[in-house]
Amino acid sequence: MNADALFAMMVAQGDVVIDRFRHAVRHHPDHLFIRYGEEDHDQSFAAFEAEVATLAAALQDMGLQPDDRVSVFTRNSRVATLAMFAVWEAGGIYAPVNFNYTGRLLSYQLADTAPRVLITDAALAPAVADSLGDIAVPHVVVHRPSPADHDYVADRAELPPALIAHGGVHDLADLMRTPRRHQPAERGAADVANIIYTSGTTGPAKGVVQPFRWINQYTFNSRAFLTPDDTIYCDLPLYHVGGAMFLVAKACWTGCAVSLWDKFSPTRFWDRVRGHRASNAVLLDVMVPWLMSAEPQATDRDNTLMRVHMQPLPAQHHQVAQRFGFQFCTAGFGQTESGNGFVALIDQFGDVDAKRPEFRVGHDRDTMLRIARDRGVMVVDGREPLAKGFMGRPSPLLEAAVLDADDTVLGPEQAGQLAFRPRFPHLLLTHYFNKPDATIKTFSNLWFHTGDAVRRTEDGVYYFIDRMGGFFRVRGENVSSYQVEDLLNAHPDIRATAALPVPAAEGDEEDCAVFIELVEGRAMTEADLRAFALTVMPRYMAPRHVRFVDALPVTPTNKIEKYKLKQVLLAELAADGAGAGA
Structure with missing residues (x-):
């Protein structure tokens, strides 16, 4: 189509x-x-x-x-x-x-x-x-x-x-x-529905002005996989588009139910799913390792959760799906400004049924694959390895490109900023509320600049690298916080990692610092961490500062609040005379 x-x-x-x-x-x-x-x-x-x-x-x-x-x-x-x-x-x-x-x-x-x-x-x-x-x-x-x-x-x-x-x-x-x-x-389609504020991690929060068609575009692909018999599980806060629009609002198009909770609970998650027979959910960031850290049970697949969106897509997505019986996972790219720019459907079980009949809800596998095919949604085999940052192919409703600093379109495998142009009216944000300069800047050269670094393969598949601000310069090399975290999280004793830059003791570049949250009951020393790091990453990427924490600070949407960690570390380094200013 x-x-x-x-x-x-x-x-x-x-x-x-x-x-x-x-x-x-x-x-x-x-x-x-x-x-x-x-x-x-x-x-x-x-x-x-x-x-x-x-x-x-x-x-x-x-x-x-x-x-x-x-x-x-x-x-x-x-x-x-x-x-x-x-x-x-x-x-x-x-x-x-x-x-x-x-x-x-x-x-x-x-x-x-x-x-x-x-x-x-x-x-x-x-x-x-x-x-x-x-x-x-x-x-x-x-x-x-x-x-x-x-x-x-x-x-x-x-x-x-x-x-x-x-x-x-x-x-x-x-x-x-x-x-x-x-x-x-x-x-109407062009009337303003919402003003949703961005997190403001790189500056003052900006109010994203969204027309009603933005909600339609944002939910269009994901709701195609729903039926009136489905129940959407929502424990995300409704001040973000993930909870308010991607989970709650889209139920209006399908006529299905929403299982609504005030916050995520790793200990009560499965009881909630089973109690409401929830069949669709979103798992963000540290929610996956929290669920996976529980002791495996023979009854792990005895639930109705059939289709799960994971963002970002974890390296172990197939193992997660196999353990809990997710027939399909979706991956992609969602943003307050641009909506749903990418989507991919991951078939995690193939011809094998993920659930016993009493736990199956919604579309069967053949119907899911037909819907994806009709809409041009990329389908991949969950058993095949996917490079980190996989997002799939762009929505046909949007033109996507990878741009350099001068807004020149880059070729395959070149890292640059992801940008969109809508093919039809009222698909993206209207503007930033009360911020005309920011609006003009983000729409410069008739591209909407997402602020995210990506790469594109020869066959048009896009991979997320990091926030543009997530790159830092270490010993003459560009280091991605996302890559550091991804590599360290592969250690079985590590539940979650936050990597961030701090000013180097000498020169104008930066050092890499990591904060480590261990799996409950596990132990690790700084020497253990450093030895492991050198086995999975180049020496220049290995962290200079290592700190272990009982729990990483997270927002209600389970995004790690790195600025809090950075403040603590900079104060510590300053007190020791080992660091510079922010």
């Missing part, structure tokens, strides 16, 4: 997620939609829509107009989901906030977004009160759990006086007490 046909198919399926939600409510109102596992609370599409309508009416009563922004700052994933759909129904823009933010980080995003309404938790209200200051937020809606609720915090039950003094405070439960109907907003 060519790009024009794929685009026509995508548009025909519906550009606007809220239209697809309404369609699901009309055509299968009693089908389960939200299964909130934290409180064992199931809702059909119709029951959830009634609550969405009530909150949307309340937002409109607060004066919410089309394209007004609503910031959502909550740890409760059900409240976040309710807010997201209500904001869309009322015509507003969903602008979630990382629930770990406090102080300047929180103040910056609220000031930048300038929302008409802020929806938050009682437990987070002190952080809101401290951060609002002179920021004008006309309305604050507070989720105040009762003592019987799982997220009740006794010493945060009362709102801080500073927040009450700010004015315009509403209790969410009071707003939801009497069912009401709203005035449905009509939205």
Whole structure:
């Protein structure tokens, strides 16, 4: 199927997620939609829509107009989901906030977004009160759990006086007490759906302005592999596109259920999957080694998880799939700005059934392969080795290229920056909110620059190398933090590694530092680590600084917070007189 046909198919399926939600409510109102596992609370599409309508009416009563922004700052994933759909129904823009933010980080995003309404938790209200200051937020809606609720915090039950003094405070439960109907907003492909902020690891966070068609594009390929009988497992936070769009929103196109949880639990993961018969999930970064570190059991495949997206794709993906019975894995490239630029389907079991009949859910293998073939999705045999960083081939909806520093397109096997051009309108971000200079820079020479370093093979397969900032210069050589981590993680005693650069004691280059988290119950010395490193990597790549930690600091999406590690190490080196400034 060519790009024009794929685009026509995508548009025909519906550009606007809220239209697809309404369609699901009309055509299968009693089908389960939200299964909130934290409180064992199931809702059909119709029951959830009634609550969405009530909150949307309340937002409109607060004066919410089309394209007004609503910031959502909550740890409760059900409240976040309710807010997201209500904001869309009322015509507003969903602008979630990382629930770990406090102080300047929180103040910056609220000031930048300038929302008409802020929806938050009682437990987070002190952080809101401290951060609002002179920021004008006309309305604050507070989720105040009762003592019987799982997220009740006794010493945060009362709102801080500073927040009450700010004015315009509403209790969410009071707003939801009497069912009401709203005035449905009509939205189109080019209308703004979301402002999702990037992590800001290399500078101030940027609000990515996404039109509704962006959601359609981002979920288009992955939802093709779903059926109404599937259940999507979601434990990712809804302030990122992975949880909010790739897992929750896409269920509206298929009419399937979402198993919703507030956070990942390595000890309860399989009980959750089995309890809700979840068949699709996303495993990010350290989630895989956490699950693999558990003692193998004869019943490991006795679960309904049939299809799993892994990002980044770990070297041991086939072993993971074989152990837990994942019939298929998907790999690719997902980004807040560009959506789903690459996708590949990995057939992990071939003609062999991954599960016993009672654990099979969704499409059979032949149907999955046919769907992939019809859409031009690359299919690979999971038994065959894949080079690290494998992403597959580009989506036909986007033109992809590898660029050098002057935006010249590079040839095969040359490392450079990944860039996209949309073949059709409204597929990528519209712009960075309030940052015209950043928008112009990232779209220079009519390419969207992803900030990621990749390489392309002769046959058009792309491989991720690192963030452009993930390269550092050691002894005249370019070293990739991703490569260092990948090589060291091959040691059976290592659960996870974080590699990062620190200023060298002499000269203008950098030294490599690694922080190591060991598998529980295992032991390793610095000498052991250094000896192993020299067996798997060139000497120039071997780390100069080695530190062992009980646990690597991670975000709620399980991305390692390297900046925290770097701060600790630089302070230590400075105290020892062995390092330079940041």
